[in-house]
Amino acid sequence: MSDALPTQDAVDAHVAAFARELAAAPSLNDAKSLRDRYLGRKNSIVAAWMQLIGSAPADQKKHIGQYANALKVAIEARWTAYDEAAQNAAPAGGVDVTLPGRQPRLGHRHPLTVVRDRMEEIFTRMGFAIVEGPEIEDEWHCFDALNMPAEHPARDMQDTLYLASPMPPIAGDPESLVRTMLRTHTSAMQIRYMQAHQPPIRIVVPGRVYRRDDLDLTHTPMFSQMEGLVVGEGISLADLKGTLLAFARDMFGEQSRLRFRPSFFPYTEPSAEVDISCWSCNGAGCSMCKKSGWIEILGCGMVHPAVFEAVGYDPEKYTGFAWGIGIERVAILRYQVEDIRLFYENDLRFLEQFPS
Numbered sequence: 001m002s003d004a005l006p007t008q009d010a011v012d013a014h015v016a017a018f019a020r021e022l023a024a025a026p027s028l029n030d031a032k033s034l035r036d037r038y039l040g041r042k043n044s045i046v047a048a049w050m051q052l053i054g055s056a057p058a059d060q061k062k063h064i065g066q067y068a069n070a071l072k073v074a075i076e077a078r079w080t081a082y083d084e085a086a087q088n089a090a091p092a093g094g095v096d097v098t099l100p101g102r103q104p105r106l107g108h109r110h111p112l113t114v115v116r117d118r119m120e121e122i123f124t125r126m127g128f129a130i131v132e133g134p135e136i137e138d139e140w141h142c143f144d145a146l147n148m149p150a151e152h153p154a155r156d157m158q159d160t161l162y163l164a165s166p167m168p169p170i171a172g173d174p175e176s177l178v179r180t181m182l183r184t185h186t187s188a189m190q191i192r193y194m195q196a197h198q199p200p201i202r203i204v205v206p207g208r209v210y211r212r213d214d215l216d217l218t219h220t221p222m223f224s225q226m227e228g229l230v231v232g233e234g235i236s237l238a239d240l241k242g243t244l245l246a247f248a249r250d251m252f253g254e255q256s257r258l259r260f261r262p263s264f265f266p267y268t269e270p271s272a273e274v275d276i277s278c279w280s281c282n283g284a285g286c287s288m289c290k291k292s293g294w295i296e297i298l299g300c301g302m303v304h305p306a307v308f309e310a311v312g313y314d315p316e317k318y319t320g321f322a323w324g325i326g327i328e329r330v331a332i333l334r335y336q337v338e339d340i341r342l343f344y345e346n347d348l349r350f351l352e353q354f355p356s
């Protein structure tokens, strides 16, 4: 190289060769070695050209210096462009598999869903089938068949949300015109299920129900119930107590005890309100149970013979029991929530406080 003095053609040839080799460099380290062969302080092409200046004829020194500098500037420009492209390519196109993964934010089951799922799980394990029914009902399924005829006082007690338009009458039969409503209790599904099935029956019916209630701390016009129904031969009050006690112990703890207080429902006889021993103080009395040691949890009873007659069952042959439990009520007690409206306001600050 030292025998040939640098020329513009030599500069162009070196720059073209550098660009070609750089483009073909298999790795960044190979590219850096290539750069050093052209630009390094020792034993590089630019360094060799600089050395020529010392031995060159006086009239050539200036030109050799200019060519060496032109080569250096051109190679450096190409290297800078290559290096910047390499830096930018990594985050844009490549994936750094060594970075820790980003945890996606997972959704969260609603506390009422958590409670409902838990209740369903407990009853499923006891051999119950889970059944759902329509939220729009007719008066017969919601009231008449449940031993609540039109003049029955219990029917007035139910503050019902009737729908504006009744079901269309069956052709040629104006008597078939029926009033429809949003169901006031899941008990209507007892009737539908018994009409379609023969005993033995063991079902729970979770679902929304509607009443003409104003919103306050403990009431909403829409809430959820879980109905239970067992029908067969020789089913007794002892079976009812045993079933509900097993549920209470699973849901609220092994130490749970139940207290049955006589009550009245048109569709059960005898009927009872059931209290559970307070799991906060274990019956000693605290603020949660209002010092009584007991918390009201559900209503239940033995299926009234008139209900069996309505669905065509022989009340001499079959007996059964039923209960209705408020899912919000269980959630309120379980999580010690003081305002039922919080369950329906979709405020994540509230909802995120519950285990999912």
Ligand SMILES: [Zn+2]
Residues within 6 Å of the ligand: 278, 279, 280, 281, 282, 283, 284, 285, 286, 287, 288, 289, 290, 291, 293, 294
């Ligand atoms: Zn208590």
